[in-house]
Amino acid sequence: MSCLDIRGATITTPDLQTESLSEFDHGWSVVVWNDPINLMDYVVYVFQKVLHMSQSQATKHMMEVHQNGKSLVAHENHEKAEHLVHQLQSYGLTATLQSL
Amino acid sequence: MKIEIHSNAISFHLHASEAIWLLNSFQSIQQSYTTPLESLPQKEQSFWKGSLVDPRYSDSLLKSESESLELERAEWKNQRGEIVGRWLEQFNDFNPDQEMKFKFLREEADALLQITNDRRLLLAMNHEIQEKDMHHDLEKLHQNPKAEALIEIDFLAFVQGAIIQCLEYELE
Numbered sequence: 001m002s003c004l005d006i007r008g009a010t011i012t013t014p015d016l017q018t019e020s021l022s023e024f025d026h027g028w029s030v031v032v033w034n035d036p037i038n039l040m041d042y043v044v045y046v047f048q049k050v051l052h053m054s055q056s057q058a059t060k061h062m063m064e065v066h067q068n069g070k071s072l073v074a075h076e077n078h079e080k081a082e083h084l085v086h087q088l089q090s091y092g093l094t095a096t097l098q099s100l
Numbered sequence: 101m102k103i104e105i106h107s108n109a110i111s112f113h114l115h116a117s118e119a120i121w122l123l124n125s126f127q128s129i130q131q132s133y134t135t136p137l138e139s140l141p142q143k144e145q146s147f148w149k150g151s152l153v154d155p156r157y158s159d160s161l162l163k164s165e166s167e168s169l170e171l172e173r174a175e176w177k178n179q180r181g182e183i184v185g186r187w188l189e190q191f192n193d194f195n196p197d198q199e200m201k202f203k204f205l206r207e208e209a210d211a212l213l214q215i216t217n218d219r220r221l222l223l224a225m226n227h228e229i230q231e232k233d234m235h236h237d238l239e240k241l242h243q244n245p246k247a248e249a250l251i252e253i254d255f256l257a258f259v260q261g262a263i264i265q266c267l268e269y270e271l272e
Contacts (some may be wrong), residue, residue: 009176031154031179036231037198037224039257049210070108081154086172089150091210096154097162 011085028081030074033094047073050084075100089093103262104197111203112267114257119200121255123191129219133181148177148179156216180218183211213263216256223249 031042040062047058051073064071073095074084081097088095103112114122137145150173153168187204192199204212223229227249236250 024128032152034222036229036234037220037253038217040259041264042213042260045213045267082168085152086169089173090176091214092221097152097165098154 002037003058009046025029027100028076028078028100029072030076030081030084030088031096031098032061032073033096034069040066042091043093046088046093050087050091054068060083072098101258101262103266105266108109109203110209110263111201114200115203116196116200117196118255119191119202120196121252122192122202122259123188125216125219125252126188126191129222130181130184130188132218133177133184137177143225145241147222148173161208168247175267176214178206180211180215183208184244191216201254209263209267213260216259216263220253220256223253229253 029065043062043065044058047053047061053061053073055095061071061073073088074081076084077091085095085097101115101118104111104113132140132144137148140148149170152162152169188201190202191200227246229246229249233246233250233254
């Protein structure tokens with residue numbers, strides 16, 4: 001968004017180019033998929049460590065992965081989401097990037 | 101196994117049988133880490149390359165990002181190979197008739213989790229271990245490579261549980 005000051009009145013107008021880029025850049029999800037090998041406690045630990053979740057948040061997402069087969073654990077811009085996928089994969093979790 | 105937590109390190113006092121399992125796991129994963137990617141079986145190559153998107157969908161739209169992931173995963177493979185190489189040196193004087201102390205730096209605790217997990221995932225992939233296999237009764241397992249893989253996966257889960265217990269103090 002950009003701001004213009006005309007005769008004392010502040011008019012806010014959308015900067016179209018920035019807005020469309022921003023919209024694209026915020027449309028990425030990080031999804032963690034279920035697998036039969038990773039321990040529940042391990043997944044909770046990794047969510048806390050990488051995603052800075054509380055113990056209860058991490059446990060909730062771990063259970064979602066376990067019961068529903070996947071959990072959307074973050075919604076970020078492209079760069080941050082990609083970084084989180086790398087981090088989660090470094091611990092052996094099946095994490096993917098998904099465009100919304 | 102007894103655990104000793106120092107200011108900057110953690111020690112596992114292992115029974116001889118536990119030390120043998122850990123030694124075998126380290127040697128096996130080290131083999132995978134140090135073997136060039138192109139010399140590994142196709143399945144292991146795919147494992148190390150990883151995938152940025154749900155494999156059911158094409159990742160052609162994220163080609164450069166996928167290549168970047170592949171490079172980063174190759175780097176982890178090399179780095180972890182070096183770490184395990186250092187840890188294996190602790191086993192040089194290992195006497196199978198005695199207990200053994202395995203010591204690692206606190207800053208290496210996450211690497212130990214990642215390395216033991218790599219080994220668990222590779223074992224599961226190579227022996228096609230599914231969810232139902234994980235609920236096995238150890239006493240009813242017949243002696244075959246899949247049963248041995250399940251026992252190693254269980255042993256490494258035990259090791260991971262011990263590490264996580266140590267690290268939970270830091271997260272709280």
